[in-house]
Amino acid sequence: MTGIDQDSAKRFHDGDRQALQEVIGHYQGSVFGIGLKLLGSVDDAKDYSQDVFVHAYEKRHRFDPERPFEPWFFKLALNLGRQRLRKRKEIPKSDSMPVEIVEETAEKGIIEKERREQVRHALQKLKPKYRECLALRFESDMKLHEIAELLGIPIETVKTRLRRGLMAFKEHYGKAGGYDELQKS
């Protein structure tokens, strides 16, 4: 996991808006990806991403600038994701995934979009604890020990969750026809 430098992190802690922009520029892809993997819809992921950065900025005094930025930041992001998942349980949604309406004219773009939908759909079938680990591994490119530290669980448990999560994802993704689409493109 390669993140922002310690100087930017310190400036972020001190409330420097330029540093906030650096943080956004550096992590928006990861946070958006985590949001999409956890929550499953583009709209939710956008809203979640915005919430994460606003929240991080407003809670920046809780970050110790002498320590690495990423563990604190991704823990905050994960907690916000969990909050949203908990709220979602109170208002159950239908099993079907929301269809994002995006103007796509090129056939490749449509196929690509369908494939992304299949990935999201398959991920939503997984238990949240598996989704979390996969999201952290593939979106924030975290190492096993970093995920373990962030989640407060042993490394072996992280490995098990990643393995089981991937096995389940592979099944659901296959049922959704994911391999056919990938092989075509």
Place this chain on the structure above:
Amino acid sequence: MNCRKAEELIADRALGFIDSGQQQELDKHFAQCPKCRQEAEHYSLAVQALKESDAVDMIDGFTEKVLAGVGSAKRNDFRIIKLAMPALAAAAVLLMIVLSPVFFSNDSTDMTTLQVLEAYAEDFDALGMEGGIADYDADFSYDEYGVSDSLSQYLVQ
């Protein structure tokens, strides 16, 4: 190695967990199991799909939205409410004190004589004075609680 164990190793390999020894074991199994070879292909594709990040261009203008969201009116309002919490709590306590006579009125005129007697009798039992009149202090009188001596005999039966 059976296919079940092989699948675990295949998943681990796709996640980048296995060492060279495990890879050799897997290769031996692949040599005799086309089904697991296909599974390995599927796992690679699944990981590839997970790795492919969704385009960040889906969130155009994102930085501006976050900057606008930081310190927005809505959040400032929330902060003001948070700052006012001690004052609100103090007001609530004051209100409770003012209204307490309404909720904790001890006006026994609303009770019938029988209800008063029953209540005292229950108190008596609760104090464990099963011995009745012999147990209680001679100086004590129900009279001061609004129960005449003629009625108090019922309490110590």
